[in-house]
Every structure is written in C-alpha cells, then in structure tokens.
Amino acid sequence: MRAWVVRAGREGEREQAALDEGLAIAGWTGLGDLTDSRWRDDIRERVAAAYPDEGARVISNWTGQLYRFRHEIQVGDLLVLPLTSGNLAIGRADGGYAYRDSAPADLRHVRHIDWLVKDVPRAAVRQDLLDSLGSLLTVFELSRYNGAERIAELVSSGTDPGRPDADTFAAGLTSPAKLYDAVSKRSPGDPLKLSNRDFLSVWNAARRYSTVVDQIEQDLSLLGLTTTPAFTEGNLDSVITVLPLGDEPDRERTSAITRSGIQVEEEAEQQPVAYLVSNLDAANRPPESVRVGDSLQSAMTLMILRKYAQLPVLDEEDRLRGVVSWESIGRARMSNPSADLAEATAKAREADRSDDLLDWIGEIYQTGYVFVRDHDLKVCGLVTAADLALQFRARVRPFVLIEEIEQRLRRVVDAHIPLDAMRSVVKGRRPDSVHSAADLSFGAYKHLLKNDENWRRLGWAADRDLFLNWLEACRGFRNDVMHFSPDPLTDDQLAPVQGMLDLLRSLDPNS
Incomplete structure (x- = not known):
C-alpha cells in the first residue's frame, strides 16, 4: 500500500466535485484520454502535443505527474486531498484511471475513490508529514517518513503516530517539569540529547520567536538547566545536550557538568537571539x-x-x-x-x-x-551568496504576503463601506481618529465584516464564516511573524496567508 496526494486545483476548484462524486481528479484540460497510453513516452508525446509552448522541463514534470495518476496509483492505495478549509480528506482508491468525455473539461481525468474521512484537522498531523504535504505538485507520493502507514493510522484512530525512527523518548517530554525529571535521572556519562525541534516542542513551540526564547530561558533558569550548544544556535534539526546547571557539588566538589566531561561554552546572560551563521x-x-x-x-x-x-x-x-x-x-x-x-x-x-x-x-x-x-x-559548512538569497526570500516572503492582503482589504473596504461603519468597530481610541481603512488594525476587519450589511456591501460570493475564520488565522500569523525568529517558515505554515491572498485576488481581481 502506498499513499498519494492528489490536489483539487490551485484554488480547490475541483474539491466539491471530488468529494461529492467520490473521485480524485487531475486537471490538464487541454489533454485528451490517456486510457491507451501504456508507457511514459506515450504520455510525454501527448503532453507535448497538447501544450506546444511549454519547455522540456515543464513537459517532463507534467508527464511524471500524469504517469503516476494513470499508472502508479493502484487499487487499495490511500489518497489525501488537502481541503480549502485547512482539513484533509483521506480515501482509498477503488478503481483505475477513467476519462469522462461528457464531463466539464477540468473534471475528465479521474480515479474513483472511497472517501473514508473528510474532516481530518491539520492539528492531528505531525509537522514532518505536514511538510511533506506542502508540495506544488498536483499528484505526488507521500514516500517519506513512513507516510502510508501514518495516513492509514489517521483514518483508523484520528492520530498521526509520527515517524517510526522519531525520538519516542523526546515525544514524551511534554512539559518543562518532565524535561527536568528526564535530565535529573540521567547519569553524567549519559546526558540527555535531542534536536532543537524536539526541545522546542516541550514548550509546544515550532519556531524560535523571541518571546518563545525568553520563556524557555526563564524556565531553564528556574529549573537549573542549560543547553550546549545554546538552543538558539543551529537549525531545527541540530542536536543539543541538556545539562543540570544548578545542582550542588558532589563529595569530590565537582558539578554534574564537570563530571559529564562536556564542555559548556560561557555565554553572556540573556544573550539576544540573532541571525547566527549556524542558523543557515x-x-x-x-x-x-x-x-x-x-x-x-x-x-x-x-x-x-x-x-x-x-x-x-x-x-x-x-x-x-x-x-x-x-x-x-x-x-x-x-x-x-x-x-x-x-x-x-x-x-x-x-x-x-x-x-x-x-x-x-x-x-x-x-x-x-x-x-x-x-x-x-573543524569545517562544518559552506555558505554561499545563493544561500543568502534563499534566506532573504524566506524571510521577506511572509511580510510581502501580509502586506498585499492588508492593501487589498483596505482598498475594498474604502470603496464599499462607509466611514461611519469603520469607526463603529474602533476600540480603545477616538472614533474620529479613523479617516480611512488604513487607520484600522488588522483585527478590526473581522468585526467590521461580521456585520450583515457591511458584508452585503462587498458583493462577494464567498462563505463569510469560512472567510472570517481564515482572516483570523492570518491575524494570528501576522502577530507571530512580528516576533523575531531565526527559523524559516514552511509552506504549510504559510498556507493560511497564501490561501487568503489567492481568495482576495479572485474576489477582487481588479484591485
């Protein structure tokens, strides 16, 4: 058994048909029936003929996806459909490839699917598997991290068991108190080692925001613990050692750190988080x-x-x-x-x-x-100008997305909603301080658009509750990125803002 992702279009336009009709649906509206295409070269020839303006790389990529959809997905394999709601639908393939001549152009390439669950929350899926879902491909296999078995477990129990090679001991460290217990029970020759990612999860954190770092440093100080190297160094998969710092000396008048033989670098108190070389x-x-x-x-x-x-x-x-x-x-x-x-x-x-x-x-x-x-x-890495460019893109992209969302919201609100209505949702300051939508906080838009009359004024053919839920997710995301973190955002973490921006572009394409 294998597990696959088959998306329902760039903006989920095939999603409802897929769920209602029990289908996995590929796009490629310009391409005809692939039933007789037995070999990869057959599909490549048809793709090249249907899309003559595309280059060799695009043709090769599309050929690979369509070959998977036509030949590699087998009856009994699991299919995952990421939904625009943020949840996941999971089904089992119960039929081969079919081409429907009479269906709309974007609903012709199909496979029949028995949808087993349609509302798996992303919160039930561990981050490594979520990262695997974050591909731009329409059709791809979840081949890493024991993906098929974990998807099957999500269907049967609603829980992602995690990677079989994951640190199950670290997964049990669900609070600072449990971390302390684990460290205190270790002998000096067997200190606790874990990745920065697992260490942060003790505080239910995924990234090293400055506020998160401050909290962790305070807790470590109270517990009498330290890490080496500092947990603010390296990337999320870098391994650190957690050591007892505050225990009294033994009969030999040595600390647990000295007995462990591990060299702990001296650090200035409250060392600020910075973009270190090791963060790349x-x-x-x-x-x-x-x-x-x-x-x-x-x-x-x-x-x-x-x-x-x-x-x-x-x-x-x-x-x-x-x-x-x-x-x-x-x-x-x-x-x-x-x-x-x-x-x-x-x-x-x-x-x-x-x-x-x-x-x-x-x-x-x-x-x-x-x-x-x-x-x-010892040499442990090589940083090039290309690495800097990738880091710059990763850091700037979230702000660019948020800025465009805010600009689009401001334009449409200024164009359709009276100033008095904007002033009515202002809290904590004088209403007459608002002269346009630019004076509203990001959180004010939710209160503004909850009003039935204001929503009707926009004339949008969208589900208001779903729109406002995603808007609230974007507000939380915006607040988070305002706190410094050296860790890059994954595509899955960017999904709420990218989805909201795509929706706003569709609802108001001329703004």
Missing part, C-alpha cells in the same frame, strides 16, 4: 573537500562533476588549510603550467558558526562564499 542549513552541511597532499587533478575533477566553484582544502583533522577555486587554479597555472594543489591553494576566510550572520554578509557578497567552522575548529 548550509552552515550545518559539511562540504565535499580535498585533503592536503591530494592531486590538483582530483580537485578539478570533483569540481567539474559537482559543478562547484571552489573546494576547501582540509588537513587530517578536518581543519581548513585553504581553498582551491577556478580562480586560484588559473592564477597558479599562469606562473607555473604544472602547478600542483599546494600552489593552487589560496587563503580562505572562515566564520565561526556562532558569529552573527550580518557581520559576514559583506564578505560573502565580495567573495561569493565563506567556510564555517564548529566549536572544535
């Missing part, structure tokens, strides 16, 4: 490298095979001795055509994983990269 995923992935004494040919071959612009040159202790790049090779061979690796090795800059990322942006911009060392001075 690339800073936690040891790069491929060459060693002192290797041939220059081996370095060049690896660079060509991997399409690398540079490689670190490491000694036997994994410490950086320099960098070899196409530029350094060119410089070395201009003076000596038979230059070896040592002659082509140039000086390299090295950031500590605990450094503030902002301090290194200029260097990365100038050179295109910087190597990262860990607390043992």
Whole structure:
C-alpha cells in the first residue's frame, strides 16, 4: 500500500466535485484520454502535443505527474486531498484511471475513490508529514517518513503516530517539569540529547520567536538547566545536550557538568537571539573537500562533476588549510603550467558558526562564499551568496504576503463601506481618529465584516464564516511573524496567508 496526494486545483476548484462524486481528479484540460497510453513516452508525446509552448522541463514534470495518476496509483492505495478549509480528506482508491468525455473539461481525468474521512484537522498531523504535504505538485507520493502507514493510522484512530525512527523518548517530554525529571535521572556519562525541534516542542513551540526564547530561558533558569550548544544556535534539526546547571557539588566538589566531561561554552546572560551563521542549513552541511597532499587533478575533477566553484582544502583533522577555486587554479597555472594543489591553494576566510550572520554578509557578497567552522575548529559548512538569497526570500516572503492582503482589504473596504461603519468597530481610541481603512488594525476587519450589511456591501460570493475564520488565522500569523525568529517558515505554515491572498485576488481581481 502506498499513499498519494492528489490536489483539487490551485484554488480547490475541483474539491466539491471530488468529494461529492467520490473521485480524485487531475486537471490538464487541454489533454485528451490517456486510457491507451501504456508507457511514459506515450504520455510525454501527448503532453507535448497538447501544450506546444511549454519547455522540456515543464513537459517532463507534467508527464511524471500524469504517469503516476494513470499508472502508479493502484487499487487499495490511500489518497489525501488537502481541503480549502485547512482539513484533509483521506480515501482509498477503488478503481483505475477513467476519462469522462461528457464531463466539464477540468473534471475528465479521474480515479474513483472511497472517501473514508473528510474532516481530518491539520492539528492531528505531525509537522514532518505536514511538510511533506506542502508540495506544488498536483499528484505526488507521500514516500517519506513512513507516510502510508501514518495516513492509514489517521483514518483508523484520528492520530498521526509520527515517524517510526522519531525520538519516542523526546515525544514524551511534554512539559518543562518532565524535561527536568528526564535530565535529573540521567547519569553524567549519559546526558540527555535531542534536536532543537524536539526541545522546542516541550514548550509546544515550532519556531524560535523571541518571546518563545525568553520563556524557555526563564524556565531553564528556574529549573537549573542549560543547553550546549545554546538552543538558539543551529537549525531545527541540530542536536543539543541538556545539562543540570544548578545542582550542588558532589563529595569530590565537582558539578554534574564537570563530571559529564562536556564542555559548556560561557555565554553572556540573556544573550539576544540573532541571525547566527549556524542558523543557515548550509552552515550545518559539511562540504565535499580535498585533503592536503591530494592531486590538483582530483580537485578539478570533483569540481567539474559537482559543478562547484571552489573546494576547501582540509588537513587530517578536518581543519581548513585553504581553498582551491577556478580562480586560484588559473592564477597558479599562469606562473607555473604544472602547478600542483599546494600552489593552487589560496587563503580562505572562515566564520565561526556562532558569529552573527550580518557581520559576514559583506564578505560573502565580495567573495561569493565563506567556510564555517564548529566549536572544535573543524569545517562544518559552506555558505554561499545563493544561500543568502534563499534566506532573504524566506524571510521577506511572509511580510510581502501580509502586506498585499492588508492593501487589498483596505482598498475594498474604502470603496464599499462607509466611514461611519469603520469607526463603529474602533476600540480603545477616538472614533474620529479613523479617516480611512488604513487607520484600522488588522483585527478590526473581522468585526467590521461580521456585520450583515457591511458584508452585503462587498458583493462577494464567498462563505463569510469560512472567510472570517481564515482572516483570523492570518491575524494570528501576522502577530507571530512580528516576533523575531531565526527559523524559516514552511509552506504549510504559510498556507493560511497564501490561501487568503489567492481568495482576495479572485474576489477582487481588479484591485
């Protein structure tokens, strides 16, 4: 048994038909019947003929999705349909591919599905599986993290059991008090280690917002615990050790930390959360490298095979001795055509994983990269200008989405709702301080549009209760992103605001 996701269109336009008729429905309205398409190449030819303006990559991608829908989904497999309500519908395939000539163009490619449940809340699904659902593909398999078995368990019990390789011990640490108990029961030679992700879940947190960090630091101080490295460092999958800090010395006059043999770095009290170099995923992935004494040919071959612009040159202790790049090779061979690796090795800059990322942006911009060392001075990562661009996109995208939602709400409210009505929902300040929708708080829109007359004035053909629920989810999201966090937002965490923005664009396409 396998588990698949088959979406119901970019804006869920096929959702109701899928649920009402017991179907999984693929789009591709320009494509005809695939019943006789036995091979992938057959489907590729039909896709290319139906969409002649698309490039080879798009054709290949669409071919793969349609091949899965036509051939790989088998009777008995589980199907997941993400719903516009935020819930999930889960069913079982009970028929093969069919093409319906007489159906509307976007409802012709179908598979019959026995929908088993139609209202699984996302809150019942663990984050790793939710992340797997966050693909832009219309048809894809949930092949990671034991997806099929977990989807089956969601159907039978309504609970996601999590990954079979997940840290079940960490999953039981559901409160700071339980964390303390677990740490206190450990021997110095067997300290508690867990990922930042599992550590945050003790406080029911998914990201390191400044408010979350403040609360955790206060609780750790009260419990007499500390972490090394600091839980504010690294990414969410980085492993930290939780140690007792406040216990009294034993008969040998040593602390539990000293007895554990683990070096705990001294930190300034109330160290502020910052964008550290270690917060980038690339800073936690040891790069491929060459060693002192290797041939220059081996370095060049690896660079060509991997399409690398540079490689670190490491000694036997994994410490950086320099960098070899196409530029350094060119410089070395201009003076000596038979230059070896040592002659082509140039000086390299090295950031500590605990450094503030902002301090290194200029260097990365100038050179295109910087190597990262860990607390043992070993190379643990390579940060490039491309990594900075991805980080910038991840940080800016939520604000851009929220800003467009607010701008669209302001325009439509200013155009259709009288000023007196806007002033009537103002709380805590003078109503005459409101001169337009721009003076309203984000939360005021919910109260404004609860009014029957105000909603009718908009003339929107949308479900008001559902709209207001999603608007409230966007308000909570907006408040959260205003608190600093070094952790990127997943597509699933962005789903409420992206969905609201798509809806607003549909309801008021000219604004």
